[in-house]
Amino acid sequence: MATPAMMTGLILAVARAAGEVAPLMLVGVVKIAPNLPLDANFPYLHLERKFMHLGYHIYDVGFQSPNIESARPLVYATSFLLLTVVVSLNLFAVAIRNQLRDKYRALEQDI
Numbered sequence: 001m002a003t004p005a006m007m008t009g010l011i012l013a014v015a016r017a018a019g020e021v022a023p024l025m026l027v028g029v030v031k032i033a034p035n036l037p038l039d040a041n042f043p044y045l046h047l048e049r050k051f052m053h054l055g056y057h058i059y060d061v062g063f064q065s066p067n068i069e070s071a072r073p074l075v076y077a078t079s080f081l082l083l084t085v086v087v088s089l090n091l092f093a094v095a096i097r098n099q100l101r102d103k104y105r106a107l108e109q110d111i
Contacts, residue, residue, distance in 0.1 A: 003104070004097045004098075011090075011093035012093050015086050018085050018089060031060065033052040037049045054081060054085070058079055058082070061078065
C-alpha cells in the first residue's frame with residue numbers, strides 16, 4: 001500500500017538530483033565529457049564514463065567563456081533543457097503516484 005508514496009519519493013529524488021550540481025560534482029562531473037554514458041554498443045549504459053552536469057555546463061559556458069555574449073543563447077538553451085527535465089520528472093512522479101493510488105484504492109475497496 002505504500003508503493004505510491006515510495007515511487008513518488010524515488011522519482012522526486014531523481015528530479016532533485018538532476019537539478020543540483022554539488023552532489024554530482026563529487027561523483028564524476030567533468031569539464032568536458034568526450035563520450036556519453038549511453039550509446040548503441042552493448043551494454044548500452046557505460047557507468048565508467050564521466051559526464052557533464054547541465055548546471056555545471058550553464059556555469060562553465062555562462063561565466064568562464066571568453067565571449068559571454070556569443071555564449072548567451074547556449075546558456076538559455078541549456079537552462080531551458082534543465083528546467084524541462086526537472087519539471088517533466090516531477091510531473092511523471094505525480095502521474096505515477098495518482099495512478100498507483102487509484103489502483104490501490106480500487107483494490108482496497110474490493111477487499
